[in-house]
Amino acid sequence: MLEDMIDPALPLAEQNARLRAILAALMDRSEHSRMPSRPMGQLTHVVALEQQVRSRTRDLAETLDKLRVANARLSQAERDAVGARNSLVDALEAMGEGFAMFDARDRLTLWNSQFCAALPDIRDQLDAGLPFRDYVQTVSQSDAIDLTTATERRAWVAQRLQSHMRRNVNFTVPLRGDHWLQVSEQRMASGGTAIIQTDVTAMVRTERLEREKLLDEQAQMVRATLDHIDQAVLIFDAKGRLAGWNRRLREIFAPPNALLASGTPFTHVLNDLMRRRLLGRGNIRQVLTDWVNGPAFRPPLGLDIVQEDGTELLLSAQAMPDRGFVMSFTDLTTERRAIAEMHRLNETLEARVQARTGELVAARDAAERANASKSRFVASASHDLLQPLNAAKLFLSSLAAMDNPAAQARLIGRVQSAFTSVEDILGALLDLSKFDIGAARARMDVVPLAPLFARLRDEFQPMADRRGLRLAVMPTQAHVRSDAVYLKRILQNLVSNALRYTETGRVVLGVRRQGAHLRVEVWDTGPGIPHDKQVDIFKEFTRLNPSGDGGMGLGLAIVEQACALLEHPLSLRSELGKGTVFAITVPVAQGAAATPTPKAESDHPPGLLSDMLVLVIENDATSRRALMGMLEDWGASPVEAASLPDAQVQIAELGIAPDAILADHQLDDGATGLQAIAALRAAHGAIPAILVTADHGLELAEQADGAGTLVMTKPLALRRLKRVLQQLPYYRPDQVRALDSGARSGDSSYWLHPED
Structure with missing residues (x-):
């Protein structure tokens, strides 16, 4: 019951005060009771109260005894804790480190007198509760x-805080005065961190001495190297x-023997060189002094020094x-004088x-x-050159159509062959003249390779048969983006060259796909081209076998x-005795339709000239x-x-x-065939017409x-003229461009079948 009235957790003095108050209240109540007519009842009540007071007083005494025991134990525990802390502090002080x-919140809680003893300027800033980040910054x-x-x-x-996370x-940690401090951090189970600092200067110096002993042999090798x-x-x-x-230093500066001794301060060496005016004039003393006293990671230094006798030195200093x-000194006198002499000679040489x-x-x-004049002459004289050639060719054709004796027929054939060679040479000269005067123009379009390859096969098959060679033209349905006329001329020349220079075997024309491009290749089994001649063969009038049937080069x-001109890369690969491969790389035409199958001869009107x-x-x-x-x-x-x-x-x-x-x-008189055709059409309707010209230019072709x-x-x-005349009446002038949307202006080949 006493525990219900008095809280045991209250201090002992407070509990005693409350008990005395309760006792006084009970005594006052017994003395001033309002029941005088019942003295026995009051007495009985007082006796009961007294017993209760005695009981509670006894309980209170027991509680006080327990409290005294607990206080004694607490005092002992506090004495033990203080003793343990003092022992811990004594142990930490006795560590020598x-x-x-x-703690777990990275705040400083405990340290000994040796902690940061090597950093006396910050010891006063250590205080309980100091955050670790502030400690590192300090x-x-x-x-x-x-x-x-x-x-x-x-x-x-930054590096210290990063390592603290491990x-x-x-x-x-390197300290000034060649002292070294080793720091060890250990994370504790409570989440706190224990830091131990150890002075390892003696260890570092000992290791350095041992390392220096080990380096003595290397030092001797270095000294021998320096002397050479x-x-x-x-x-x-x-x-x-x-x-x-090194030895070279004595040769250049001849310093006193007493100066060249280990341990001589840099300032003494510098003063001696300046006193004898061996470092030239100017503020070189200040420059060298500032660099030597600079930071540890200073950049290299380079200075040009001119001595009084004209000797030029290059001073280089490296930390x-x-x-x-x-510091090194390089004598540049001979080199600089040679350069000056070279500059002098260069001035006269430049003049x-x-x-x-x-x-x-x-x-x-x-x-x-002269070259431009030659090219312009060839271009302008083309009409006069080709006019008699064309007439002679027509006469020969008429002569060959007659009934001639065998000997005369052979002679006519040889003359026709000779005129064909002259025609090829004139055509090549005209082409070269266009390139020379810059008149060549490319007209890029979609070109189907199938009909082009078919024409080349039909054109060169007789030549291959005469030479006993096999001409293989590989089938293809590819379309490329190029100029049809120039692409045909390129392949004609490559196939013709391959057939001329191949004695036995075969010539192959085909394509290989190479990503977004095609490689059009011409292979032969000829003698091959020597490596040192593979550049010369592209020069004009150059032939590897001048005595053979190799054209004019x-x-x-x-x-x-x-x-x-077409921006088609040209490549050559050849091996002596095995043959040659010429290849041109042509871009594939995107989205081009498939090449239509050539129509049979019976699908076209006969168109006889009768x-x-x-x-x-x-x-x-x-x-x-x-x-x-x-x-x-x-x-x-x-x-x-x-x-x-x-x-x-005549028409009238x-x-x-x-x-x-x-x-x-x-x-005559400056008139042109186009003007004549236009006038006759205006008078008599849309008459089919063919313009014959020696002008191979693109401008005239576009006008026509x-x-x-x-x-x-x-x-x-x-043969082509005959074919065109056979088909000409079936087409009107307004139908010419509709015949073939891919046709090349000025090229009558779109009137012909591939076999033509």
């Missing part, structure tokens, strides 16, 4: 740590004391990792070179003008320039007569005219318009294409 403990600002710049201190703080860390180099070398330790030098440094360059430029300009020159009225407009009488004879041999009815007025008279006399017009482009007129170039391909 710095110790500190941070340590980084200590003057005792060997950190000189703010950047080094920031980097050290459970166990050991690292060494051409530079004068001075080596200083971290305190700026002389640690090494070492241990804060020492090396001579400029004079010679002027002469060469003048000669080059003259050569370019213009084909590959045209191939190279045409590939450059009774076809052909108006021939040609101002050259010889060519006109040759052409008239050829047309008559083919069964046509030709009508000749020398000019447009003459043609108009006949009373009907011709079925076709065959007009030369260059007429715009007028709905076919173009054939001289010298005329007679």
